[in-house]
Amino acid sequence: MKPLNCLIVDDSSVMRRMVRRTMELSEVPLGQVHEANNGREALDLLATTTVDVLFTDINMPVMNGTELLRALAKQPGAVRARVIISTDGSEARRAEVVGLNVDWYLEKPLRPEVMRDVLSKVAERVHG
């Protein structure tokens, strides 16, 4: 199985490490795992790099997760799967991202088994 290339976007270093750890615990083969501090950094990275799955926070400085997803909505092939990981699980926030090609909306704190399920489904999608 081809390993998944991933991008974690969060302004908190401890959150990025937590997400990376849950990914490593999933036992789904991982390729390159990139990190970005905000949506702008993520877009810069995606201009030169292809990833299978994007994990993004919503509330970030410079460019937030919703703005990032809006920008990526114009590039449907840039990322195979888009996952939000946010402290904000409100119906209002979930409604805000409808139409932005979000595949999963996860809430912090994130349990490892939730990440395993998501990565397994992404792997199925990528490998057909």
Added chain:
Amino acid sequence: MSCPKSLNASMVEESSQLDEAVAYVAEEGFFASVEPIGQVEWDALCTDHDTWLESSVRFHGPLGGALRCRLPLALARELVSAFLGMETGELPPTDPLVQDLTGELANMVCGRWLTDVAPQSLFRLDHPVVVPASAPSRAPSGLLNGQPIWVELKVEG
């Protein structure tokens, strides 16, 4: 955006929902529970720690305000270890991850609380601010991993 009918000061003052948010984050994030604690036991425990951190997160939306978490540095280090699967001894007290996690703790509790009390409303949270603090004198929210934690919510309307 108008203030939803269900979101009012009396509801916000209901502490059980804040307690539930703290308990949720403790369990889901750190596989820990929050135990109640009395004032006498609290006073004794407070003297066991000489270094404290306080994190605060301001929120803006139909209601504005701030949520503050105060906890001993030793507990913050334990929480980083639980969060990242590290040994506490691997982590210097001055490691930036300790401050970062302390801020994210307040962020997660605030986000959970807002999600519970106002699921139909959009809020914006500022970046958490973490500062050294002194031991609080008032009754705490409880014990997390056997150590005191104090969570306070101020709503400005």
